[in-house]
Amino acid sequence: MKALNQLNNPEKGKLLHQLFPNEMPELIDFVQGMCETVKENEELNRSKWNNGLFTFDFWLALAGEVDQKIDKYGAKLHKSSNLFADQLFDGYLASFTIHCIVTYTAVRQHENGKFVKAVDLFFYP
Template structure:
Protein backbone atom coordinates (compact mmCIF):
# COMPACT_ATOMS: atom_id res chain seq x y z
CA UNK A 1 0.00 0.00 0.00
CA UNK A 2 2.73 2.56 0.74
CA UNK A 3 4.29 2.22 -2.71
CA UNK A 4 0.89 2.41 -4.42
CA UNK A 5 -0.05 5.58 -2.55
CA UNK A 6 3.34 7.08 -3.34
CA UNK A 7 2.90 6.22 -7.02
CA UNK A 8 -0.53 7.87 -7.11
CA UNK A 9 0.82 10.97 -5.32
CA UNK A 10 3.76 11.28 -7.70
CA UNK A 11 1.52 10.91 -10.73
CA UNK A 12 -0.84 13.61 -9.42
CA UNK A 13 2.13 15.97 -9.03
CA UNK A 14 3.46 15.13 -12.50
CA UNK A 15 0.01 15.48 -14.05
CA UNK A 16 -0.37 18.95 -12.53
CA UNK A 17 3.15 20.07 -13.44
CA UNK A 18 2.96 18.78 -17.02
CA UNK A 19 -0.71 19.33 -17.82
CA UNK A 20 -0.03 20.74 -21.29
CA UNK A 21 1.89 17.61 -22.24
CA UNK A 22 -0.94 15.40 -20.99
CA UNK A 23 -3.59 17.60 -22.60
CA UNK A 24 -1.95 17.19 -26.05
CA UNK A 25 -2.06 13.42 -25.76
CA UNK A 26 -5.55 13.20 -24.29
CA UNK A 27 -7.73 10.86 -26.34
CA UNK A 28 -10.38 9.70 -23.90
CA UNK A 29 -13.90 10.10 -25.16
CA UNK A 30 -15.15 8.96 -21.77
CA UNK A 31 -14.48 12.25 -20.01
CA UNK A 32 -12.85 15.57 -20.65
CA UNK A 33 -9.25 16.32 -19.80
CA UNK A 34 -10.36 19.10 -17.45
CA UNK A 35 -12.56 16.72 -15.48
CA UNK A 36 -9.71 14.17 -15.24
CA UNK A 37 -7.42 16.95 -14.07
CA UNK A 38 -10.00 17.87 -11.42
CA UNK A 39 -10.15 14.24 -10.22
CA UNK A 40 -6.34 14.16 -10.00
CA UNK A 41 -6.39 17.33 -7.90
CA UNK A 42 -9.09 15.97 -5.60
CA UNK A 43 -7.17 12.72 -5.20
CA UNK A 44 -3.96 14.58 -4.38
CA UNK A 45 -5.76 16.61 -1.72
CA UNK A 46 -7.29 13.50 -0.16
CA UNK A 47 -3.91 11.80 -0.09
CA UNK A 48 -2.30 14.79 1.61
CA UNK A 49 -4.97 14.84 4.31
CA UNK A 50 -5.39 11.11 4.90
CA UNK A 51 -2.28 9.27 3.69
CA UNK A 52 -1.02 8.34 7.15
CA UNK A 53 -4.39 6.92 8.13
CA UNK A 54 -4.72 5.14 4.78
CA UNK A 55 -1.45 3.35 5.48
CA UNK A 56 -2.91 2.13 8.77
CA UNK A 57 -6.34 1.17 7.51
CA UNK A 58 -7.66 -0.07 4.17
CA UNK A 59 -11.07 1.13 5.33
CA UNK A 60 -9.82 4.73 5.37
CA UNK A 61 -8.40 4.16 1.87
CA UNK A 62 -11.75 2.98 0.54
CA UNK A 63 -13.82 5.52 2.50
CA UNK A 64 -11.78 8.45 1.22
CA UNK A 65 -10.87 7.46 -2.33
CA UNK A 66 -13.90 5.40 -3.33
CA UNK A 67 -16.63 7.66 -2.03
CA UNK A 68 -16.82 9.96 -5.07
CA UNK A 69 -15.80 9.94 -8.72
CA UNK A 70 -12.17 9.96 -7.59
CA UNK A 71 -12.66 6.20 -7.64
CA UNK A 72 -12.41 6.35 -11.45
CA UNK A 73 -9.05 8.08 -11.26
CA UNK A 74 -7.74 5.86 -8.46
CA UNK A 75 -8.80 2.66 -10.22
CA UNK A 76 -7.01 3.81 -13.37
CA UNK A 77 -3.86 4.47 -11.35
CA UNK A 78 -4.10 1.09 -9.59
CA UNK A 79 -4.31 -0.72 -12.94
CA UNK A 80 -1.37 1.23 -14.34
CA UNK A 81 0.69 0.70 -11.18
CA UNK A 82 0.03 -3.04 -11.31
CA UNK A 83 1.04 -3.15 -14.97
CA UNK A 84 4.24 -1.13 -14.70
CA UNK A 85 5.29 -0.35 -11.14
CA UNK A 86 4.44 -3.23 -8.86
CA UNK A 87 6.81 -6.11 -8.26
CA UNK A 88 4.21 -8.02 -6.25
CA UNK A 89 2.86 -10.80 -8.48
CA UNK A 90 -0.14 -11.50 -6.22
CA UNK A 91 -1.12 -7.83 -6.38
CA UNK A 92 -0.77 -7.82 -10.16
CA UNK A 93 -2.90 -10.95 -10.45
CA UNK A 94 -5.59 -9.55 -8.14
CA UNK A 95 -5.78 -6.30 -10.10
CA UNK A 96 -5.91 -8.22 -13.35
CA UNK A 97 -8.76 -10.39 -12.08
CA UNK A 98 -10.73 -7.42 -10.74
CA UNK A 99 -10.27 -4.81 -13.44
CA UNK A 100 -9.22 -6.40 -16.73
CA UNK A 101 -11.65 -8.31 -18.93
Template sequence: MQPLKMLNNVQKARLLHSLFTNEIPEFLGYLNELTETVLNDKERIAAEWKDQMFDAGLWFELAAEVQRVMAKYSKDLYKSSAVFADQLFGGFMAIFTAHALVQYTALGRNTDPKFKPAVELLFG
Protein backbone atom coordinates (compact mmCIF):
# COMPACT_ATOMS: atom_id res chain seq x y z
CA MET A 1 0.00 0.00 0.00
CA GLN A 2 1.17 3.51 -0.81
CA PRO A 3 1.72 6.13 1.86
CA LEU A 4 -1.50 8.01 2.63
CA LYS A 5 -0.20 11.31 1.24
CA MET A 6 0.42 9.60 -2.12
CA LEU A 7 -3.18 8.34 -2.52
CA ASN A 8 -5.52 10.20 -4.87
CA ASN A 9 -9.23 10.75 -4.13
CA VAL A 10 -10.31 7.61 -5.98
CA GLN A 11 -7.88 5.45 -4.02
CA LYS A 12 -8.94 7.04 -0.73
CA ALA A 13 -12.62 6.48 -1.51
CA ARG A 14 -11.97 2.87 -2.48
CA LEU A 15 -10.20 2.30 0.83
CA LEU A 16 -12.99 4.00 2.79
CA HIS A 17 -15.65 1.89 1.07
CA SER A 18 -13.67 -1.31 1.68
CA LEU A 19 -13.24 -0.55 5.37
CA PHE A 20 -16.77 0.71 6.05
CA THR A 21 -19.16 -1.06 3.67
CA ASN A 22 -21.82 -0.92 6.39
CA GLU A 23 -21.71 2.89 6.37
CA ILE A 24 -21.99 3.35 2.60
CA PRO A 25 -25.79 2.92 2.21
CA GLU A 26 -26.47 5.66 4.77
CA PHE A 27 -23.89 7.96 3.21
CA LEU A 28 -25.36 7.43 -0.26
CA GLY A 29 -28.80 8.27 1.14
CA TYR A 30 -27.38 11.48 2.57
CA LEU A 31 -25.58 12.24 -0.71
CA ASN A 32 -28.88 11.88 -2.56
CA GLU A 33 -30.60 14.21 -0.08
CA LEU A 34 -27.82 16.76 -0.50
CA THR A 35 -28.05 16.77 -4.29
CA GLU A 36 -31.83 17.22 -4.07
CA THR A 37 -31.41 20.13 -1.66
CA VAL A 38 -28.77 21.81 -3.83
CA LEU A 39 -30.76 21.44 -7.03
CA ASN A 40 -34.06 22.49 -5.48
CA ASP A 41 -32.66 25.59 -3.74
CA LYS A 42 -30.45 27.08 -6.47
CA GLU A 43 -31.59 30.69 -6.04
CA ARG A 44 -30.82 30.87 -2.32
CA ILE A 45 -27.52 29.02 -2.69
CA ALA A 46 -26.42 31.26 -5.58
CA ALA A 47 -27.32 34.39 -3.60
CA GLU A 48 -25.30 33.22 -0.57
CA TRP A 49 -22.38 31.77 -2.56
CA LYS A 50 -18.99 32.97 -1.32
CA ASP A 51 -16.52 30.41 -2.69
CA GLN A 52 -13.66 32.11 -4.53
CA MET A 53 -12.37 29.02 -6.31
CA PHE A 54 -15.46 28.36 -8.43
CA ASP A 55 -18.96 29.72 -8.93
CA ALA A 56 -22.28 28.28 -7.83
CA GLY A 57 -22.97 27.08 -11.36
CA LEU A 58 -20.21 24.48 -11.06
CA TRP A 59 -21.67 23.32 -7.74
CA PHE A 60 -25.06 22.79 -9.40
CA GLU A 61 -23.43 20.91 -12.29
CA LEU A 62 -21.60 18.64 -9.85
CA ALA A 63 -24.80 17.94 -7.91
CA ALA A 64 -26.60 17.05 -11.14
CA GLU A 65 -23.74 14.79 -12.23
CA VAL A 66 -23.78 13.00 -8.86
CA GLN A 67 -27.50 12.39 -9.33
CA ARG A 68 -26.91 10.94 -12.81
CA VAL A 69 -24.19 8.63 -11.50
CA MET A 70 -26.34 7.51 -8.58
CA ALA A 71 -29.22 6.69 -10.92
CA LYS A 72 -27.02 4.85 -13.42
CA TYR A 73 -24.98 2.81 -10.91
CA SER A 74 -27.43 2.65 -8.02
CA LYS A 75 -26.83 -0.96 -6.91
CA ASP A 76 -23.14 -1.09 -7.80
CA LEU A 77 -22.29 1.98 -5.69
CA TYR A 78 -23.31 0.02 -2.59
CA LYS A 79 -21.60 -3.25 -3.47
CA SER A 80 -18.43 -2.30 -5.28
CA SER A 81 -15.69 -0.14 -3.80
CA ALA A 82 -14.26 0.31 -7.31
CA VAL A 83 -17.53 1.62 -8.77
CA PHE A 84 -18.16 3.82 -5.71
CA ALA A 85 -14.69 5.36 -5.91
CA ASP A 86 -14.33 5.61 -9.69
CA GLN A 87 -17.77 7.08 -10.30
CA LEU A 88 -18.14 9.44 -7.34
CA PHE A 89 -14.56 10.51 -6.61
CA GLY A 90 -13.00 10.91 -10.03
CA GLY A 91 -12.11 14.36 -11.31
CA PHE A 92 -14.08 17.40 -10.20
CA MET A 93 -16.88 15.21 -8.81
CA ALA A 94 -14.63 14.57 -5.80
CA ILE A 95 -15.13 18.20 -4.76
CA PHE A 96 -18.83 17.57 -4.18
CA THR A 97 -18.66 14.05 -2.79
CA ALA A 98 -15.75 14.72 -0.43
CA HIS A 99 -17.64 17.76 0.87
CA ALA A 100 -20.68 15.53 1.35
CA LEU A 101 -18.61 12.99 3.29
CA VAL A 102 -17.29 15.67 5.63
CA GLN A 103 -20.79 17.11 6.13
CA TYR A 104 -22.26 13.65 6.71
CA THR A 105 -19.87 13.04 9.60
CA ALA A 106 -20.03 16.62 10.92
CA LEU A 107 -23.81 16.22 11.24
CA GLY A 108 -23.32 12.97 13.14
CA ARG A 109 -25.20 10.91 10.56
CA ASN A 110 -22.62 8.10 10.62
CA THR A 111 -23.39 5.02 12.71
CA ASP A 112 -19.87 3.61 13.02
CA PRO A 113 -17.85 5.79 15.42
CA LYS A 114 -14.65 4.97 13.51
CA PHE A 115 -16.04 6.35 10.24
CA LYS A 116 -15.67 10.02 11.16
CA PRO A 117 -11.95 9.82 12.03
CA ALA A 118 -11.38 7.82 8.85
CA VAL A 119 -13.09 10.51 6.75
CA GLU A 120 -11.09 13.22 8.52
CA LEU A 121 -7.86 11.30 7.92
CA LEU A 122 -8.57 10.66 4.26
CA PHE A 123 -10.49 13.77 3.17
CA GLY A 124 -10.07 16.35 5.92
Protein backbone atom coordinates (compact mmCIF):
# COMPACT_ATOMS: atom_id res chain seq x y z
CA MET A 1 0.00 0.00 0.00
CA LYS A 2 1.19 3.52 -0.81
CA ALA A 3 1.86 6.14 1.81
CA LEU A 4 -1.05 8.57 2.27
CA ASN A 5 0.87 11.47 0.75
CA GLN A 6 1.46 9.40 -2.38
CA LEU A 7 -2.21 8.56 -3.01
CA ASN A 8 -3.96 10.42 -5.82
CA ASN A 9 -7.60 11.50 -5.60
CA PRO A 10 -9.12 8.38 -7.21
CA GLU A 11 -7.09 6.19 -4.86
CA LYS A 12 -8.27 8.20 -1.84
CA GLY A 13 -11.87 7.98 -3.05
CA LYS A 14 -11.58 4.24 -3.53
CA LEU A 15 -10.02 3.74 -0.12
CA LEU A 16 -12.68 5.88 1.58
CA HIS A 17 -15.36 3.76 -0.09
CA GLN A 18 -13.66 0.50 0.87
CA LEU A 19 -13.25 1.55 4.49
CA PHE A 20 -16.77 2.97 4.88
CA PRO A 21 -19.13 1.25 2.43
CA ASN A 22 -22.14 1.82 4.69
CA GLU A 23 -21.63 5.59 4.49
CA MET A 24 -21.78 5.68 0.70
CA PRO A 25 -25.54 5.76 0.02
CA GLU A 26 -26.11 8.84 2.19
CA LEU A 27 -22.91 10.48 1.00
CA ILE A 28 -23.79 10.00 -2.66
CA ASP A 29 -27.30 11.34 -2.04
CA PHE A 30 -25.75 14.40 -0.42
CA VAL A 31 -23.37 14.94 -3.35
CA GLN A 32 -26.29 14.75 -5.75
CA GLY A 33 -28.19 17.23 -3.59
CA MET A 34 -25.22 19.60 -3.77
CA CYS A 35 -25.27 19.28 -7.57
CA GLU A 36 -28.93 20.22 -7.61
CA THR A 37 -28.36 23.13 -5.23
CA VAL A 38 -25.63 24.60 -7.43
CA LYS A 39 -27.96 24.44 -10.44
CA GLU A 40 -31.15 25.57 -8.70
CA ASN A 41 -29.50 28.57 -7.05
CA GLU A 42 -27.41 29.50 -10.07
CA GLU A 43 -28.02 33.25 -9.94
CA LEU A 44 -27.31 33.55 -6.22
CA ASN A 45 -24.24 31.30 -6.44
CA ARG A 46 -22.93 33.20 -9.46
CA SER A 47 -23.31 36.56 -7.68
CA LYS A 48 -21.42 35.32 -4.60
CA TRP A 49 -18.74 33.37 -6.46
CA ASN A 50 -15.21 34.31 -5.38
CA ASN A 51 -13.17 31.21 -6.18
CA GLY A 52 -10.11 32.30 -8.11
CA LEU A 53 -9.23 28.77 -9.18
CA PHE A 54 -12.40 28.03 -11.18
CA THR A 55 -14.98 30.15 -12.93
CA PHE A 56 -18.54 29.64 -11.79
CA ASP A 57 -19.46 28.30 -15.24
CA PHE A 58 -16.78 25.62 -14.89
CA TRP A 59 -18.02 24.75 -11.38
CA LEU A 60 -21.56 24.53 -12.73
CA ALA A 61 -20.35 22.20 -15.48
CA LEU A 62 -18.59 19.99 -12.91
CA ALA A 63 -21.78 19.81 -10.84
CA GLY A 64 -23.74 18.85 -13.94
CA GLU A 65 -21.28 16.13 -14.88
CA VAL A 66 -21.19 14.65 -11.37
CA ASP A 67 -25.00 14.71 -11.29
CA GLN A 68 -25.16 12.87 -14.64
CA LYS A 69 -22.76 10.21 -13.42
CA ILE A 70 -24.78 9.64 -10.26
CA ASP A 71 -27.97 9.40 -12.34
CA LYS A 72 -26.31 6.99 -14.77
CA TYR A 73 -24.72 4.64 -12.25
CA GLY A 74 -27.08 5.05 -9.28
CA ALA A 75 -26.81 2.34 -6.64
CA LYS A 76 -23.84 0.78 -8.43
CA LEU A 77 -21.79 3.65 -6.97
CA HIS A 78 -22.83 2.48 -3.49
CA LYS A 79 -21.48 -1.00 -4.09
CA SER A 80 -18.36 -0.58 -6.22
CA SER A 81 -15.38 1.31 -4.86
CA ASN A 82 -13.74 1.17 -8.30
CA LEU A 83 -16.75 2.69 -10.04
CA PHE A 84 -17.15 5.30 -7.28
CA ALA A 85 -13.52 6.38 -7.61
CA ASP A 86 -13.33 6.19 -11.41
CA GLN A 87 -16.50 8.18 -12.00
CA LEU A 88 -16.49 10.79 -9.23
CA PHE A 89 -12.76 11.39 -8.71
CA ASP A 90 -11.61 11.64 -12.32
CA GLY A 91 -9.66 14.80 -13.13
CA TYR A 92 -11.35 18.05 -12.15
CA LEU A 93 -14.48 16.20 -11.02
CA ALA A 94 -12.49 15.31 -7.92
CA SER A 95 -12.48 19.00 -6.93
CA PHE A 96 -16.26 19.13 -6.87
CA THR A 97 -16.68 15.70 -5.25
CA ILE A 98 -14.12 16.43 -2.54
CA HIS A 99 -15.78 19.79 -1.84
CA CYS A 100 -19.09 17.96 -1.38
CA ILE A 101 -17.57 15.30 0.89
CA VAL A 102 -15.84 17.88 3.08
CA THR A 103 -19.09 19.87 3.28
CA TYR A 104 -20.98 16.68 4.14
CA THR A 105 -18.80 16.01 7.16
CA ALA A 106 -18.78 19.67 8.22
CA VAL A 107 -22.55 20.31 8.22
CA ARG A 108 -23.90 17.01 9.55
CA GLN A 109 -23.64 15.14 12.81
CA HIS A 110 -22.30 11.69 11.98
CA GLU A 111 -22.62 8.66 14.18
CA ASN A 112 -19.41 7.31 12.67
CA GLY A 113 -16.68 9.63 13.92
CA LYS A 114 -14.05 7.52 12.20
CA PHE A 115 -15.60 8.39 8.82
CA VAL A 116 -15.30 12.12 9.62
CA LYS A 117 -11.69 11.64 10.71
CA ALA A 118 -10.91 9.71 7.53
CA VAL A 119 -12.33 12.53 5.40
CA ASP A 120 -10.18 15.00 7.33
CA LEU A 121 -7.13 12.77 6.91
CA PHE A 122 -7.61 12.15 3.18
CA PHE A 123 -8.84 15.51 1.95
CA TYR A 124 -7.45 18.25 4.18
CA PRO A 125 -3.89 19.40 3.55
